[in-house]
Amino acid sequence: MPADSSIAPGSAAGRGPAGRTAAAHETAGRAAAGDPATVTCPGCGSVLVPAAPPERPHPGAAPACARLFEVTVRGLRDEADADPGTAAVAQLADDAYDAQHPVADDPTRLRDALDGLARRIAGGAAAEPGAAVGNADAPPGSWRTTIADVAADLDVIDLPVLVESWARTVHQDWTAQRTSAR
Numbered sequence: 180m181p182a183d184s185s186i187a188p189g190s191a192a193g194r195g196p197a198g199r200t201a202a203a204h205e206t207a208g209r210a211a212a213g214d215p216a217t218v219t220c221p222g223c224g225s226v227l228v229p230a231a232p233p234e235r236p237h238p239g240a241a242p243a244c245a246r247l248f249e250v251t252v253r254g255l256r257d258e259a260d261a262d263p264g265t266a267a268v269a270q271l272a273d274d275a276y277d278a279q280h281p282v283a284d285d286p287t288r289l290r291d292a293l294d295g296l297a298r299r300i301a302g303g304a305a306a307e308p309g310a311a312v313g314n315a316d317a318p319p320g321s322w323r324t325t326i327a328d329v330a331a332d333l334d335v336i337d338l339p340v341l342v343e344s345w346a347r348t349v350h351q352d353w354t355a356q357r358t359s360a361r
């Protein structure tokens with residue numbers, strides 16, 4: 180009889196109730212569309228309850244979304260100096276977030292983000308050089324995963340795993356968008 184396979188690897192292992200993070204608590208404010216007391220992020224489309232302003236506003240993002248990102252990845256930033264692996268995850272999170280919140284007057288930021296995602300996700304097999312910025316003014320119309328999804332799953336899945344899969348879908352959404360735009 181095999182061990183209970185209903186428990187997914189890495190699920191709630193090691194996380195007691197006290198392991199809930201401040202980020203997870205703050206994200207309780209994810210809202211339903213149509214609620215007048217909500218904001219919709221112009222970048223990723225997340226519908227959020229207005230929150231305290233972020234310490235560092237992010238161009239292309241609603242303040243509540245930038246705040247949610249800030250709070251969610253804070254632990255990564257705190258550990259990044261001491262751990263190269265964590266620093267890489269933090270960088271991946273930055274790239275995914277930048278790629279989901281492009282601004283027309285800063286194409287370099289978007290190109291860097293998409294290049295970073297391609298390197299990490301596609302193992303350096305970036306699409307043709309320059310392809311990433313060809314349609315920088317036309318990002319995907321919708322996203323399968325956003326920072327709100329990452330934050331919502333934080334109680335049960337480790338953040339690095341969530342960041343990895345979030346970044347992967349952001350990369351795929353961009354890739355699909357570029358393909359269909361040709």
Ligand SMILES: [Zn+2]
Pocket residue numbers: 220221222223224225240241244245280
């Ligand atoms: Zn957003």
